[in-house]
Amino acid sequence: MAVSADSAGQVKRNAPGRVRQRNRAKILQAAEHVFAERGYDGATTAAIADRAGLPKANVHYYFGTKSALYRAVIDSIIELWLEAFGDISEDSDPAETLGHYIRAKLAHSRERPLASRIFANEIIRGAPILSDYLKTDLRDWVTDKSRVLRQWANAGKMDPVDPAHLFFMIWSTTQTYADFDVQMRAVLGRQRLTDEDFETAAATITDVILKGCGIAR
Amino acid sequence: MAVSADSAGQVKRNAPGRVRQRNRAKILQAAEHVFAERGYDGATTAAIADRAGLPKANVHYYFGTKSALYRAVIDSIIELWLEAFGDISEDSDPAETLGHYIRAKLAHSRERPLASRIFANEIIRGAPILSDYLKTDLRDWVTDKSRVLRQWANAGKMDPVDPAHLFFMIWSTTQTYADFDVQMRAVLGRQRLTDEDFETAAATITDVILKGCGIAR
DNA sequence: GTCTATAGGCTGATAGAC
DNA sequence: GTCTATCAGCCTATAGAC
Numbered sequence: 459m460a461v462s463a464d465s466a467g468q469v470k471r472n473a474p475g476r477v478r479q480r481n482r483a484k485i486l487q488a489a490e491h492v493f494a495e496r497g498y499d500g501a502t503t504a505a506i507a508d509r510a511g512l513p514k515a516n517v518h519y520y521f522g523t524k525s526a527l528y529r530a531v532i533d534s535i536i537e538l539w540l541e542a543f544g545d546i547s548e549d550s551d552p553a554e555t556l557g558h559y560i561r562a563k564l565a566h567s568r569e570r571p572l573a574s575r576i577f578a579n580e581i582i583r584g585a586p587i588l589s590d591y592l593k594t595d596l597r598d599w600v601t602d603k604s605r606v607l608r609q610w611a612n613a614g615k616m617d618p619v620d621p622a623h624l625f626f627m628i629w630s631t632t633q634t635y636a637d638f639d640v641q642m643r644a645v646l647g648r649q650r651l652t653d654e655d656f657e658t659a660a661a662t663i664t665d666v667i668l669k670g671c672g673i674a675r
Numbered sequence: 676m677a678v679s680a681d682s683a684g685q686v687k688r689n690a691p692g693r694v695r696q697r698n699r700a701k702i703l704q705a706a707e708h709v710f711a712e713r714g715y716d717g718a719t720t721a722a723i724a725d726r727a728g729l730p731k732a733n734v735h736y737y738f739g740t741k742s743a744l745y746r747a748v749i750d751s752i753i754e755l756w757l758e759a760f761g762d763i764s765e766d767s768d769p770a771e772t773l774g775h776y777i778r779a780k781l782a783h784s785r786e787r788p789l790a791s792r793i794f795a796n797e798i799i800r801g802a803p804i805l806s807d808y809l810k811t812d813l814r815d816w817v818t819d820k821s822r823v824l825r826q827w828a829n830a831g832k833m834d835p836v837d838p839a840h841l842f843f844m845i846w847s848t849t850q851t852y853a854d855f856d857v858q859m860r861a862v863l864g865r866q867r868l869t870d871e872d873f874e875t876a877a878a879t880i881t882d883v884i885l886k887g888c889g890i891a892r
Numbered sequence: 893g894t895c896t897a898t899a900g901g902c903t904g905a906t907a908g909a910c
Numbered sequence: 911g912t913c914t915a916t917c918a919g920c921c922t923a924t925a926g927a928c
Contacts, residue, residue: 477911495801499717503904513913518905575799578854582792584712585857592861600862617886622862623879630851631844637795638847640802644809645817645839662840669834670887694893720922730895735923 574636617672791853834889
C-alpha cells in the first residue's frame with residue numbers, strides 16, 4: 459500500500475515508515491487512555507485496538523506484547539515528568555521558583571491527567587517498572603534540590619522545612635487534581651473542574667505552602 | 676463439623692456461625708490485600724482464596740461474586756473513613772483541631788495503607804462504586820466543615836483559605852504516605868518508613884499547613 | 893457447610909492468507 | 911505490511927459428591 463521513496467531516496471507521500479509511525483502513535487494514545495482508565499490488568503489489547511481503530515493483531519505486530527506496550531507508554535510519561543521538574547537553583551528567588559514549580563505541576567495535572575493516573579497506578583502497584591527510575595533519577599533530583607532548599611533556609615529566605623517531605627507535599631497536592639478528579643468534582647458539585655477551580659486550587663496551594671514555609675513575597 | 680449451641684441456647688465452641696464468621700473475616704482480609712496490590716481487575720478469586728487458606732469455591736460460597744466481595748471490602752473501608760473524619764466544630768481551637776485531624780489522617784495512612792490504596796484505585800477508576808458516597812456523605816461533610824472554617828476566618832482565627840481546596844490538600848498530603856509509599860521509600864533510601872519518618876512527615880505537614888493558613892499556635 | 897471437578901467465556905498471542 | 915481466523919490458557923462461577 460505504501461508508496462516507496464523515489465530513486466534518489468527522497469520521501470514522497472506514504473513513504474515507508476509513515477504508516478508505521480502514525481499507527482504506532484494511534485496505538486500509544488489509545489493505550490494511554492485504556493491503561494489510565496482500567497489499570498494494567500484491566501486494560502485489554504482488544505479495547506486498545508478498538509480505540510485506536512485498528513485490528514487487535516496490529517497492536518501485537520507493532521509492540522509485540524501487552525507488557526512491552528505498557529513500557530512504551532510509561533517511557534513517554536517519564537519524559538514528561540522530567541520536563542515538568544524544571545529548574546530550581548540556588549540563585550533563583552524562592553517565592554518565584556517554588557510558585558512556578560507548583561503551577562507547572564498543577565498545569566500538568568490538568569493537561570495530562572491520563573499520564574498522572576497511569577503513574578499513580580504504577581506506584582500503587584509497587585512500581586514494578588518504575589522502581590529503578592525512582593531509586594536513581596528521582597532520588598538524585600530530590601537530593602540535588604534539597605541542597606538548594608537548605609541553602610535558602612540558611613540564608614534566612616525560608617524556614618528550615620524538611621526538603622524531601624516538602625516535595626512530597628507539592629507532588630501530592632498537585633497530582634491529586636488529576637488522580638482524584640472524580641472526588642473533587644463530586645465534592646464541588648461540578649461536571650468538570652473549571653478554569654476558576656484550577657485558579658483557586660493554584661492560589662490555595664501556592665499561598666498555603668509558601669506562607670507555611672516562611673517565604674516572603 | 677460444627678457443634679451446636681446447647682439446649683439453653685448458649686454457645687459452646689464451634690457454634691453454628693462461628694466458622695462462617697471466621698472464614699468471612701479471613702476472606703475479607705485476604706481480599707483487602709489482593710485488591711490493594713493488584714487492583715480490581717488484577718485481583719483473582721484464586722489469589723484471594725490462596726491467601727485466605729481456603730478453597731476458591733468458598734469465596735463464592737460466602738460472597739457470591741467477585742464484585743460483591745469487592746463491595747464488601749469497600750464498605751468496610753468507608754466505615755473507617757468516616758471515623759477518621761472526627762469532629763471539627765465551631766467552638767474548638769483551630770490549631771488543635773486541624774493538627775489533630777492531620778495527625779489522625781496520617782496515622783490512618785500508616786496503620787491501614789491497604790484501605791487507602793483500594794480507595795485510591797477506586798477513585799482513579801472513576802469511582803463506579805463510591806460515586807454516590809462522594810456526592811452525598813462526603814460532599815455534605817465538606818459543606819458542613821467549610822462553614823466552620825469560614826467562621827474561624829471571620830473571627831480572625833485563620834486566613835480566608837478556600838475550605839474545600841484546603842481539605843483536598845490535607846487529604847492528599849496524608850494519603851500519599853500510604854498510596855505512594857514505594858516512591859517515598861525510594862527517594863528516602865529506606866526499606867521501610869520509620870517512626871522518625873512519620874514524625875517528620877507529621878511535623879512538616881502540620882507546620883506548613885497551619886502556618887500557611889495563618890493559624891497561631 | 894465444604895471442596896473437587898468442570899463448564900463457559902474472555903484474554904493475549906500467533907499463523908497464514910492477502 | 912495488514913488483518914482474519916483461531917488457539918491455548920486463565921478467569922469467574924457452579925454443579926454435585928461428601
